[in-house]
Amino acid sequence: MSNDKVRRWIRPEVLATTAYHVQDATGLIKLDAMENPYPWPEDIKQGWLKYLAGAEINRYPSPDAAGLKAKLRREFTIPDGIELLLGNGSDEIIQIIVQAVSAENTVFLAPEPGFSMYEVISESARARFKGVPLRQDYSLDTEAMLQAIREYQPAVVFLAYPNNPTANLFAEQSIIEIIEQAPGLVVVDEAYHIFAEQTLLNRLVEFDNLLIMRTLSKLGLAGLRLGFLAGTVQWIREFDKLRLPYNINILTQMSTAYILDHTEVLYDQAAKIRHNRGMLYNELNSMPGIRVWPSSTNFLLFRTEHADSNRVFDNLREEGVLIKNLNNTHPLIRGCLRVTVGTESENLAFLSALKKAIVR
Ligand SMILES: *Cc1c(COP(=O)(O)O)cnc(C)c1O
DSSP, rough: OOOOHHHHHHHHHHHHHHOOOOOOOOOOOEEEOOOOOOOOOOHHHHHHHHHHHTTTTSSSSSSHHHHHHHHHHTTTOOOTTEEEEEEESSSHHHHHHHHHHHHTTOOEEEESSSOOOHHHHHHHHHEEEEEOOOOOTTTHHHHHHHHHHHHHHOOEEEEEEEEEETOOOHHHHHHHHHHHHHHHHEEOTTTTTHHHHHOOOOGGGGGGEEEEEEESSIIITTTTEEEEEEEEHHHHHHHHHHHHHHHHOOHHHHHHHHHTTSSSHHHHHHHHHHHHHHHHHHHTSSSSTTEEESSSSEEEEEEEEEOOHHHHHHHHHHHHEEEEOTTTTGGGGTTTEEEEEOHHHHHHHHHHHHHHHHHO
C-alpha cells in the first residue's frame, strides 16, 4: 500500500498527532499509572475463576448489562430516578459524551493542568478544547472558569473531583456555581472517589445538567475496563444511542458482578492504600529538597526543588522505579513528578531510589 493513499485519506489532524504513549515498565517497579498494587486473596481468586468457567464465551454478552447495572446501583447507592451508562473504561464514556454533542464550533472546557483525555478526545472530534488555568495553589479559579463559560458557552465542562495530576478536591461551592452558570453539561469525574471519600452523587437530582462519572480502574480493576456515568434518563437515553452494541464484554460483566459480591476485598485494599499514602506523604515531606502536595487520591505530586526533575526521573528509572514525569506538561507543574502509592515495600524502594536519584 502506498503512503500516498494514507496521506490522501487519513485526516490531517490524525496524521499530525502521535498515539497515546504508555511507558514501557518491563522489569521496573510500576508506580506510574495509579494502579492498585495488590492482588486478590487466593480464595477470592479461585472463586472468581470458577465463576468465569460458566461464561458462555460463544454468545454475545448481555447488550444492556442490566444485571450488572442493578448490582452497581446497589453498591454505589445510585439515587432513584438516576440512570447508568456503562463504558469500556470512563475513557469510552468521555468519547460517547463528546460524540453526542460535537458539532461545528463546539467547545469543551476543563481546568488545567487536568486529565489529558478530555482534551485528546475533544480534539479527535474536531471540537475546540479550552483549558482554564488553576490558581497557583491548584484550587479552582472560579472567576476565571465562570468568565470562560460566559465567553465560550461550552457544551461540556469536565471537572475531575479530585483532580489528576494535582491530587486535590476542588471546593464543592465552586463546582456548584459552575453547574448553576454553565449553559451545558458539567461532568464531574470521580475516578478517585474511593481515596477521597467525597462525592456529588447525592446532588444529581438537584441539577438537570450534572453528570457523575466513576470508574472501577482505580478501585483495583484497571484490567477490566469498566466505567459508568450516572445522570437523568433524558441524558442517558441519548448517550446510549451512541454506545456500540455489546461494549462491555462478557468477562468484564461477569468479573465485575463477582467482585461486587466481595467488595470488602477492594475496600480493605483501598484503606491500605490510603494508609500507605499518609506514610509516603510524611516521608517525602521530611525529605530535604522535596516539595509534596496533600493528596485525596492514590498518587502524590511532588517537585524536586534543587535537582532537575528530568534527571531525577531518568535516575529513578535506572534505579528500577517507574513514575510519571510531568515536567513540560503545564507551567503550573513545571519540575513536578507524580508517583502512584504502591505497596509498603514498593514505596520504601521508591524512597530509597529517590534519595539516590536527587543527588546523582
Ligand atoms: C485514571 C482516570 C480515569 C480512568 O479512566 P478509565 O478509562 O476508566 O481507566 C478517569 N478520569 C481521571 C481523572 C483519571 O485520572
